[in-house]
Amino acid sequence: MYPFEGYMFVLKNMIHNKARPEGSICETYLIDEVSTFCSHYFEPNVPTKHNKAPHNNDEDSEVEERLSIFKQERPFSLNDNPYYCTDEEYNAAHLYILLNYPEVGPYIE
Numbered sequence: 001m002y003p004f005e006g007y008m009f010v011l012k013n014m015i016h017n018k019a020r021p022e023g024s025i026c027e028t029y030l031i032d033e034v035s036t037f038c039s040h041y042f043e044p045n046v047p048t049k050h051n052k053a054p055h056n057n058d059e060d061s062e063v064e065e066r067l068s069i070f071k072q073e074r075p076f077s078l079n080d081n082p083y084y085c086t087d088e089e090y091n092a093a094h095l096y097i098l099l100n101y102p103e104v105g106p107y108i109e
Contacts, residue, residue, distance in 0.1 A: 067103050 008025075015024035039048035047053075085093070098104055 067101070 011025045014028045015021050017024040
């Protein structure tokens, strides 16, 4: 399907006056264009389709300062298999980080 056909499908589904679909399609297109144009001039705090926050956005609860151990970046690979550690392995790793990581020292004291 060509992109134009897909867009026409969207416009045809949005028409309200089935007796005169051409005029209704034009009206729908113009309303979409005008609302898109006007939305660029709204204040940044007004939600529009161009500045929507991502779903499940927890901006307020985001912690800015993190330990450097959690800032490690590694390349993403489709062949990676997740490794789930046992409770014993998790507790051992947790204890090791708490006892040996220098950035955790101020929190322990």
